[in-house]
Amino acid sequence: MTRPDNPQPSFRPPLLRRYSAAHLAARGLTQRRWPRSWRDHDLDSRYDVVIIGAGLHGLATAYYLAANHGITNVAVVDKGYMGGGGSGRNTAILRSNYLTPEGVRFYDRSLRLYEDLAAELNYNVMFSRQGHLTLAHNDGALRTMRWRAEVNKVQGIDSEVIDPRQIKELVPHLDTSTDTRYPILGGLYHPPGGTIRHDAVVWGYARAADHLGVQVHQNTEVTGIDVTDGKVTGVETTRGDIATGTVINCTAGWSTIISEMAGVEMPVTTSPLQAAVTEPVKPFLHTVVVSGTLHVYVSQTDRGELVFGASVDPFTSFSTRGSLAFAEGLAGNVLKLMPALSGMRLLRQWAGLCDMTPDYSPIMGPTGVDGFLVDVGWGTYGFKAGPVAGEAMADTVASGRVPEIIADFGLDRFSSGRLVGEKGAAAVGH
Amino acid sequence: MMQLSCPWCGPRNVNEFHHDGPLHHRPDPTATTVEEWRHYLYIRENPHGVVEERWYHAAGCRKFLVVTRDTRTNTVIPAEGESR
Ligand SMILES: Cc1cc2nc3c(=O)[nH]c(=O)nc-3n(C[C@H](O)[C@H](O)[C@H](O)COP(=O)(O)OP(=O)(O)OC[C@H]3O[C@@H](n4cnc5c(N)ncnc54)[C@H](O)[C@@H]3O)c2cc1C
Numbered sequence: 001m002t003r004p005d006n007p008q009p010s011f012r013p014p015l016l017r018r019y020s021a022a023h024l025a026a027r028g029l030t031q032r033r034w035p036r037s038w039r040d041h042d043l044d045s046r047y048d049v050v051i052i053g054a055g056l057h058g059l060a061t062a063y064y065l066a067a068n069h070g071i072t073n074v075a076v077v078d079k080g081y082m083g084g085g086g087s088g089r090n091t092a093i094l095r096s097n098y099l100t101p102e103g104v105r106f107y108d109r110s111l112r113l114y115e116d117l118a119a120e121l122n123y124n125v126m127f128s129r130q131g132h133l134t135l136a137h138n139d140g141a142l143r144t145m146r147w148r149a150e151v152n153k154v155q156g157i158d159s160e161v162i163d164p165r166q167i168k169e170l171v172p173h174l175d176t177s178t179d180t181r182y183p184i185l186g187g188l189y190h191p192p193g194g195t196i197r198h199d200a201v202v203w204g205y206a207r208a209a210d211h212l213g214v215q216v217h218q219n220t221e222v223t224g225i226d227v228t229d230g231k232v233t234g235v236e237t238t239r240g241d242i243a244t245g246t247v248i249n250c251t252a253g254w255s256t257i258i259s260e261m262a263g264v265e266m267p268v269t270t271s272p273l274q275a276a277v278t279e280p281v282k283p284f285l286h287t288v289v290v291s292g293t294l295h296v297y298v299s300q301t302d303r304g305e306l307v308f309g310a311s312v313d314p315f316t317s318f319s320t321r322g323s324l325a326f327a328e329g330l331a332g333n334v335l336k337l338m339p340a341l342s343g344m345r346l347l348r349q350w351a352g353l354c355d356m357t358p359d360y361s362p363i364m365g366p367t368g369v370d371g372f373l374v375d376v377g378w379g380t381y382g383f384k385a386g387p388v389a390g391e392a393m394a395d396t397v398a399s400g401r402v403p404e405i406i407a408d409f410g411l412d413r414f415s416s417g418r419l420v421g422e423k424g425a426a427a428v429g430h
Numbered sequence: 431m432m433q434l435s436c437p438w439c440g441p442r443n444v445n446e447f448h449h450d451g452p453l454h455h456r457p458d459p460t461a462t463t464v465e466e467w468r469h470y471l472y473i474r475e476n477p478h479g480v481v482e483e484r485w486y487h488a489a490g491c492r493k494f495l496v497v498t499r500d501t502r503t504n505t506v507i508p509a510e511g512e513s514r
């Protein structure tokens with residue numbers, strides 16, 4: 001795509017000030033109000049790029065378009081509020097110990113971008129590298145772990161299979177006795193994994209993109225996409241029509257609705273995923289613990305709450321209501337792993353929508369409709385991929401070519417039969 | 431808990447059932463094209479609204495049943511003549 005030829009508006013509000021320790025002290029002492037982190041705008045009638053969905057993926061794509069390629073005449077539109085989709089509802093686990101070489105390479109790049117993200121965005125994203133441990137309760141799971149560890153090591157990823165004694169040292173609260181229904185036979189330990197403050201990541205990208213001239217439009221629902229002669233010409237929204245030649249679908253759980261507007265069929269179905277959080281307690285758990293067999297995972301936040309998650313609800317739906325069946329099942333399984341937690345109280349539970357694909361890998365790139373790109377299929381695992389997906393999608397738009405790092409994740413893989421099977425590493429682990 | 435009405439067993443909790451998805455047609459493997467077969471394998475309808483779909487009463491009579499459901503709210507729409 002060519003560089004923007006639109007003239008910049010003559011009046012621009014003052015740019016945001018950088019956050020710093022001195023800034024924090026001054027604000028604290030004077031009690032003056034903080035400046036807003038991003039601006040509201042009227043909707044223009046034309047943009048070079050329209051990104052649908054102001055979740056992590058849409059905002060990261062917008063940021064890298066502006067920061068890496070100087071493309072700033074960009075609108076990010078969202079039907080609700082920024083981060084109101086999966087990006088504000090996930091359990092924020094980051095890791096790169098996937099099963100396929102394509103997957104491992106891709107997620108590793110994201111982890112590297114996350115390492116420097118706080119400095120790059122001038123925003124504290126609270127990346128906590130506490131390590132990630134997946135438990136095996138049967139021979140099949142242990143075999144897949146050995147396979148994963150080898151694939152990981154070949155790609156230079158720190159990942160190894162450890163035995164129950166080492167597991168007990170790492171997480172003393174785990175029940176590693178051998179007379180339980182699901183004894184722990186081993187685990188895949190991945191020290192670089194961890195958790196992050198998901199809202200901070202979303203807000204950090206939004207603030208930095210805004211700073212570079214990108215417009216974020218909340219409460220702006222896309223209701224139609226105009227396609228003429230196989231080419232995108234515009235987007236219809238509840239706040240008016242926009243002319244544009246480039247549209248990126250970053251709407252995760254709602255992405256089939258948007259793709260359908262452009263006449264693109266996708267192998268994606270939507271299912272809710274639930275999570276829950278307990279009251280805060282003293283820090284005792286310093287590793288993310290996942291059990292595929294028991295469909296549960298747990299981590300402790302910096303504030304001391306335990307965050308629990310499971311696998312997706314067992315049927316497709318766009319409803320984000322939580323269920324008692326989930327809370328009951330979750331509690332039972334958590335107690336099998338850590339009986340000492342029986343006195344803990346759940347504070348709340350919630351659900352978000354997940355865009356599931358047949359091979360548990362995302363779909364990124366062109367679609368066959370000229371100018372209509374997708375960055376979807378993020379299922380239960382897409383938060384960790386936000387930075388790399390944003391970087392690669394921005395690259396795709398700017399250069400008109402699909403960069404190598406996402407070349408294996410195209411929509412065409414379902415007609416060529418070249419699937420990227422990650423179910424063994426992504427079904428519960430996130 | 432959300433309930434489905436099985437024609438044999440009556441209203442039952444949803445976790446007794448297995449979700450099979452929207453009704454779709456399986457092409458004849460001996461007479462289909464590769465493109466058509468892959469479409470059958472991978473492309474699923476993902477309706478945002480009312481859908482006719484198949485469920486399996488796994489923890490009950492073990493029969494398949496067709497349910498009409500609104501995927502936005504999970505409201506089950508009773509079939510004609512069915513009392514709920
Ligand atoms: C409970 C839960 C736990 C999870 N845990 C993890 C985890 O530990 N690690 C991990 O990596 N991933 C995890 N995920 C997955 C992760 O949250 C998602 O994959 C990721 O947030 C997707 O980001 P996104 O920006 O693509 O989409 P979203 O954040 O869902 O944003 C999509 C946006 O599109 C907007 N939109 C939809 N329709 C329209 C329209 N018509 N017009 C305009 N805007 C529209 C929505 O309002 C929404 O804001 C979890 C998900 C859930 C639900």
Ligand SMILES: [Zn+2]
Pocket residue numbers: 436437438439440487490491492493
């Ligand atoms: Zn029955």
